Amino acid sequence: MTDVGLRPRDRGGLGSLFEPRGVVVIGASTDPDKLGGAMAASLAGLGLPVALVNSRGGGGMFTSVREAADGSPVPLDLAVLCVPAAACAAVLEECADARVGAALICAGGFAEAGGDGVEHERRLREAASSTGIRLLGPNTSGFFVPASGLRASFVPGVAHLTAGSVAVVAASGGLNHALAFALQRQDVGVSLGVGIGAGIDVTAVDVLEHLAEDDRTTAIALHIETVSDGPALLAAVAKVSATKPVVALVVGEHDIGEFARSHTGALATSWRSTRSLLRQAGAVVVDDEDALVTAAATLAAVRLEPQSDPGAALVTGQAGPGLLVVDALHGGDVRVPDLSDKTRARLGELLPPMTYQANPVDTGRPGPAHADVIGAVAADAAIAVIGVYGLTEPVIDLPRVVASADLNGKAVVVGLDGPAEEVSDGRRTARSLGVPLVVGPRALSTALVALVEDARLASARRDATIAGAHGAAGIVADGVGWTEAQAKDLLDDLGIPTPSRAVCTTSEEGQAALARIDGPVAVKISDASVAHKSDRGGVHLAVTTAHAMTTAVDALRSIGAVEFLVEAMAPAGIDLVVGARRDPVFGPVVLVGVGGVATEVYADVAIASVPTSLPRLTALPGQLAAHALLDGFRGGPTVDREALARVLEALGDLLVANPHLDEIEINPLRAHARGLVALDAVIVSSHQPDEMADEQRKTHE
Amino acid sequence: MTDVGLRPRDRGGLGSLFEPRGVVVIGASTDPDKLGGAMAASLAGLGLPVALVNSRGGGGMFTSVREAADGSPVPLDLAVLCVPAAACAAVLEECADARVGAALICAGGFAEAGGDGVEHERRLREAASSTGIRLLGPNTSGFFVPASGLRASFVPGVAHLTAGSVAVVAASGGLNHALAFALQRQDVGVSLGVGIGAGIDVTAVDVLEHLAEDDRTTAIALHIETVSDGPALLAAVAKVSATKPVVALVVGEHDIGEFARSHTGALATSWRSTRSLLRQAGAVVVDDEDALVTAAATLAAVRLEPQSDPGAALVTGQAGPGLLVVDALHGGDVRVPDLSDKTRARLGELLPPMTYQANPVDTGRPGPAHADVIGAVAADAAIAVIGVYGLTEPVIDLPRVVASADLNGKAVVVGLDGPAEEVSDGRRTARSLGVPLVVGPRALSTALVALVEDARLASARRDATIAGAHGAAGIVADGVGWTEAQAKDLLDDLGIPTPSRAVCTTSEEGQAALARIDGPVAVKISDASVAHKSDRGGVHLAVTTAHAMTTAVDALRSIGAVEFLVEAMAPAGIDLVVGARRDPVFGPVVLVGVGGVATEVYADVAIASVPTSLPRLTALPGQLAAHALLDGFRGGPTVDREALARVLEALGDLLVANPHLDEIEINPLRAHARGLVALDAVIVSSHQPDEMADEQRKTHE
Structure with a gap:
């Protein structure tokens, strides 16, 4: 033809x-x-x-x-x-x-x-x-579209796959199949399953963009090994997740270098950064493939309205499994709020005494009023989503009971346990009635956590008006070695508080600065070529007297100091690390951590791609494992999250506006009772700004 | 009758x-x-x-x-x-x-x-x-012994349970059933399933002791909500795990207080302590009920010889799922060692080019030589256990291939993925051939981690000759408020290094101590009633001159000091916290953590019940998430683990030998380049030692 x-x-x-x-x-x-x-x-x-x-x-x-x-x-x-x-x-x-x-x-x-x-x-x-x-x-082992019978895969089992609304987008052909089979074993069908393989043309980004327009797909299970174009991936996830949930699993928490490279032919990107930034883009990030399957299958069936902190309730027929679910909900940072007095009163009418009529509701073995119990919980304003757990029962068919309950528009997920035969029956019933169902306490908590996380991400997306580069856009950072004083002058320009200070060259200037600055001062060598000032004997702390100033200046001169910095010492508080740098894959990011070795040893750093919105940056420190430290821990200061967000925003803006800058880090940023103050800053740039920028700098100075 | x-x-x-x-x-x-x-x-x-x-x-x-x-x-x-x-x-x-x-x-x-x-x-x-x-x-909902048809349970599904060799001992009747059904869904039978319920007579301890003698049982899945008699539980776990593996799940990581109490009628014990001490007693501790089922089912079928660090290998037909397994093995602290040159050479003969012939072995789609490939890996001396992963294949029946391989006495677990029908067939085949099989990458890594952990615990048990109370048994600790100097004298008696120091009452004594002690000294108030010395202005650091000593002594007197302590300042290093205390449930324990707020914020403390063996105490700091800090992190000192273990042993012995002591804590214990030194110590005792002990103390003094 x-x-x-x-x-x-x-x-x-x-x-x-x-x-x-x-x-x-x-x-x-x-x-x-x-x-x-x-x-x-x-x-x-x-x-x-x-x-x-x-x-x-x-x-x-x-x-x-x-x-x-x-x-x-x-x-x-x-x-x-x-x-x-x-x-x-x-x-x-x-x-x-x-x-x-x-x-x-x-x-x-x-x-x-x-x-x-x-x-x-x-x-x-x-x-x-x-x-x-x-x-x-x-x-790759190919792809499949069960609805059209298109099975372009050499794996024989694909003939068993049924059509459904979960799309699988896997880095690996093998995992594409493994995930699709895992869905099939749970009676969940697939709209499209793709293994990207080497990805020399079609990548996950292309498939995500395709899926954004694919009416058959209501949720996407995304498996990531490496990322070649970070910003494109984040943009695609942001676009798709606005209309359909994306659940992401990132492999490579631990060093699996050589084998990973042999498989993917590329250097693995940072696992932590990839997860953080995918989450920022709107993906529900999970820890293993079981959770990927459970979360995607659940989100394909039901999605909460965007909300910043949805409350979850559990209605359970058995206390022991209920405890596991609630423990895991707390672990997943899901709120399990108290029920209202009205709800409790209604439960008191519906349930026999000796049942637990709070949240969770432990009904004991479900009775004829079970649908009304679920309905009463659904009517509670504090509750956005309900988990209903129970062992299979010949008289109480849980999926049918849930389907008959008045859910008041609330979302529900059934967690069933029982012998294989009865669980299969329950699955079929649930499927036919459109009731989301998973098996076992762990899957139930995973499903509920995913629903809540997706609603939170959607809420953050709604609030996320990116204001674009702010004042920092006009600030050009010079590219040559920075002294501490120069770096702090730049922070001043960015509106980031720094200690009172004076750069001095003579002992007299030092004495004058001591007289001018309130309280004890630090006297430090000012030389961009000296990286570890303390180790070199270049820092004298708590100088309060003219005599001590003379001693300090003499000591600094003896190690070759020409210029020195006299600086007010900061009040005690919590030391944070904040910075902005260029991720090799994702581009400009800002990060925040707790200072000291903890940040590194516990890998406890929260990271966000910039530019982004102030609310996102305000929420960022909440992702730290050590976030309790920021909230008046043991009589310490309560960190002003919005002030901290503005520091992050300024650093991010600076990096975005100055392409020649590689990194800026404030370490420590001291949080004390009255605010934040940058005690030291390092700026790294691998090359000079261009001539024009250089001119601008001179003008600015 | x-x-x-x-x-x-x-x-x-x-x-x-x-x-x-x-x-x-x-x-x-x-x-x-x-x-x-x-x-x-x-x-x-x-x-x-x-x-x-x-x-x-x-x-x-x-x-x-x-x-x-x-x-x-x-x-x-x-x-x-x-x-x-x-x-x-x-x-x-x-x-x-x-x-x-x-x-x-x-x-x-x-x-x-x-x-x-x-x-x-x-x-x-x-x-x-x-x-x-x-x-x-x-x-409780009762118990069941499927082999004898004894189903003393009101849950109808129990009729489906089949006889097997996994025993379930659950705190909750509901979870007993949920676990048994989860095993049934994986074609794994149960020897005995018990829900303890209120446990007013028969407890998990009794059931564990019964199971030690029960020939039908080859592994035990143990679910713990609360512990009433800690030492009895640990003794029972130690006894049973010597002959059959015990896998334990402890609920209550997060605050699930009120509901938990309503269910169990008891205060939950510390989740962390319970997990640590169960592990010390020999139980493989898991994080969720899926892992409990997978680990118990696997360990019921196969158990490694006791060994301190078994190497695991993976043979996979698909790279993507293989990466997930290897990532999780690293996360589970399982060694995935290189294969020997001989093994690699043999794999080179067996496998086509373009396959990955290291560890993991990525065979690509399995071929006729698959059994020989598995055999070649099994012959490698570095490998104790092999995971074999693959998608179901009509031509290669993985369980059969594994059964036909020469495993050289090594353990193997098959991880299968595929459509429900084919996976069921694979399960049946595996069961009939006695090949342990699980479904999916996550279950495979869980199974391998459990086998390795069980072998390590068995090895630790073999090495664990408890030496009993040592020198500390003869040391009696007085029960009244301790000054820092008195506490440090006690540490000296225990053989724990402390700084050179002198208790002084006059300025002259202070000057004499300054002259006698090398390097700068700290001058501190010595008063048992002052808890936070620094906050009260009771600590002057880095005193080097007679003038500074006079100033410090005057300042201490101005805040009411009668006695003061002049002490050598310790070299820089890493600050640890070590201590011994009485756990309300488990009795005497020792603990070690990294100093500062990290220990608390990250809940990063390793704990062991005492008395125990020195090797166990030597291994204890390895359980810290921050253990890298102890091994020359960023140019810091490498902590002598055996010296640290001896400090823990001495503290534990002291507590065991002195029933009136509640707690002793050294915070910080400074680890520096040349060893350990206790910089501060707190001793708490809620009551006096008895008269005889008091007499002994006087003799000792």
Whole structure:
């Protein structure tokens, strides 16, 4: 056939890949043990034309893509390449001639294998780029769209997958399948499952953008190994999560370097940064693949209204499992509020004595009033979502009871436990009634935590008007070695409080500064080339007398000091570390931690991509494990979170406005009873600002 | 019938409860919705005589226990009481007259309900004690022994439970059932499942002791809510875990106070202490009920030889899931060692190029050589246990492949993923071949971590010869308010290094001490009644001159100091906190943490019950999240772990030898380049030692 162009809407998009009108398998085989045979078999169930190509022909196969295209009643939008790595680039070019719009390459043997593979990959990238064909792979087991029967995967079990509304977007083909099967084992169907593999063209970003427009998908399970384009990923997650929930699992908490690199062919990005920034972008971040499956399946069925702190309730038939759920809800930072007096009074009417009529509600073995009990809890204004846990019962069918309850618009998730047979029955009933159901206490707490987290992220998104670069945009930071005094002058310009101070060169200037500044002063060497001032004997603290000043100045001169800094000592308080730096993957970020070694040893740092909104920055320190330290811990100061947020904002703005700056860190930022003060600051820039910026600096000075 | 005594071996033991010759249900009913009806129905399948008693008779039921016993061909060893709380004590006495040896009470309405319940419980306790009947409950859903068909539970699903070798010992009846059902859903049978409930007679300790002798049981899943007798629990866990693995889940990480108390009628003990001490006693401690089930099921099938640091290998057909497993193994502190050159060479022969032939071994889709690949890894001396992960395959049946591999005596666990149907088939095959199998990457890593942890605990147990109280046994600590100097003198007696110091009352003594002690000194008020010396202006640091000494002494006198302490200042280093105290549940414990607020904010404290062995104490700091700080972090000192262990041992011995001491804490214990030194110590005793001890102290002084 001729004259059939790409469908316009496909150009650049993934329609040809996921919704082709026809498919061609190149390197097809009649041997099911070969890739080309497995693919042909897997695609046989597709209700669309599937053309098989093998250069040796035979078995009714075409000998070229062109021949197949000419013989096809529909355009062959998708090509599945089952040929060796060395042949892929050339075949892709043939495909372009035959008006193919998308291709899948499962094979390995490209850059990740080294040797000739590097050249094979270079040529493949070139072919993809020059032809405009959207390429999934190489090094993936493929993808599947169960609703259309499109199973472009060589894993035989995909025939069992059913259609549903959870999309799986996995870095790895193997994990794509593992996740889809885990969903299938819970009777949850899949809208699309994709393993990105090497991702030399189609990446998770492209698939997320495709899913934003995919009506079949109501939630996305995202698995991340490495990130190549951080800002694009964050933008895609932010876009999709505005309309459908994204649940993300990031691998690589621990050092799994060599194997990870062999698999992905790329350096793993920082696990902590990736998780923090995905969360900031709107993804519910989970810790393991079980939680990924549970959270995505639940969020595909139900989503809370955006709200900053939804309250959860538990109605349980058994106290012991209920304790596990409540313990895990607290661990997931979910509020389990008290029920109102009205609710308690109603529960008192509905339930026998000796049951626990607070939150959780421990009903004992469910009775005929169970739906009313759930309804009473749902009517409580403090409650946004309800978990209903119970063992399977022949007389009380929990999914049916929940479906019959008046939920007052509130969300509910059933947690069931029981023998396999009865749990399967419960699952089927729940599915048919549209009631979200999970199995076991842990899954129930995971589901509730995910619902609450998603609602909180949505609320933060609503509040997140990015104000753009502020005053700092006009401030240009010089690129040469900074003395402490210069760095602090810059902080002053940014509106960040610093101690009273004077740069001195003579003993007389030192005495004058001592007289002028209230209270004891610190006297420090001022030399950008001295990094560890204390270690070098360059810091004298608590100087209060003229005699002590003379002694300090003499001592500094004896270690070669020309200039020295006389500075008011700060009141006691809590030392924080704040900074802004350029993440190699995600770009400008700000971070906050508690000072001292704890930040590093416990890896307790909260991080946000900038620019962002002030409310987000205000909430940031709350992510620290040690956040209790900021709230008057043991008689210490209560840190002004908004003032702290403004410091972070200023640092972020500075970095965004000054591309030549690599990093600025205030360590420590002392939080004391009356506010914040920056006690030391380090600025790193790997290159000079350009001439114009330099001029601006001079003007500014 | 008459003259049939208790079987001698039952006296005190739980034979009558779990292996009765006959059963009597009191308060039996023909209505299956009533407890007495549900119990009668559940026990109907038992191949033993079950007598039904109802005071109103009818339906072939006896009207009294005595009548039932007289009419029974076998002794009715077990009575199941389905009567109201108020009637239980009297019925228990009737049971004793009828030679019943054990009883189960499911009902609530005792002390946990308050009001009359308190009196009902008091009378029940009295009856249990006076009759010697072993009583399970009240407030439990019962127990089951599937192998004998004994299902003394009102939960209908128990009919589905199959016989196996995992015993479940749960604080809660509901969780006992939830765990047993979770095992059933994984095709794993149960030897015994018990919910302890109120535990007024039979506790987890009794059941553990019973299980130590139970040949049907090869692993125990233990669920703990509260602990009444800590030492007895630890002793029972230590005893059982020597011969069969114990996996423990402790609920209550977060504050779930009121509901927990309503359920258990007791104050929850410290979650952290309970976990640490159970682990020390030999239990594999897990974080959630999914891990409890996976670990217990795996350890029921396979157990490693005791070894201090077993190496794990992973053979995976898919890289993505393999990365998740390896990441989690690192997170579980499991070593994934390199394979030997010999092993790698052998893998090179067996596997196609482009596979990853290190550890993990990423085979790509398994081929015919898969059993040999597993065998090659098993032959590697560095490997003690192998995880084999893969998606289900029609041609490669993973459990069968593993069963056919030459494992060289090494342990193996299969992790399977695939559609429900194929995974079920794999489970059945694995079960029939005796191959441990779990589903999914997370379960595989959980299983491997549990095997390694169990082997390490067994190794620690082997090395753990408790040396008993040492020198400290002879040291008696006085009970009145301690000055810092007195506390440090005691540390000297214990062989714990302290700074050079002198207690002074005059300025001249101060000057003499300054002259005698090397380097700068601290001058501090010495007054047991001043708790926060620094806050009161009672500490002057870095005194080096006679003038400064005079100033310091004058300043101390101005705040009322009579006695003051002149002390050498310690070299810089890392500040630790060590101590010994009496846990209200578990008795004497020692603890170690990193100093400063981190210990508290991050709850990062390692704890051990004492007396214990020096190797255990040497290993203790390794449990700290911040343990990297002790190993030359950022140029800091490397802490001598054995010296630290000796300090802990001395503190523990002191507490054990001095019953009137409540607590001794050294804070900080400074670790510097040349060793440890105690910079401050606090001793708390709530009462005086007795007269004799006081005399001993005087002699010692």
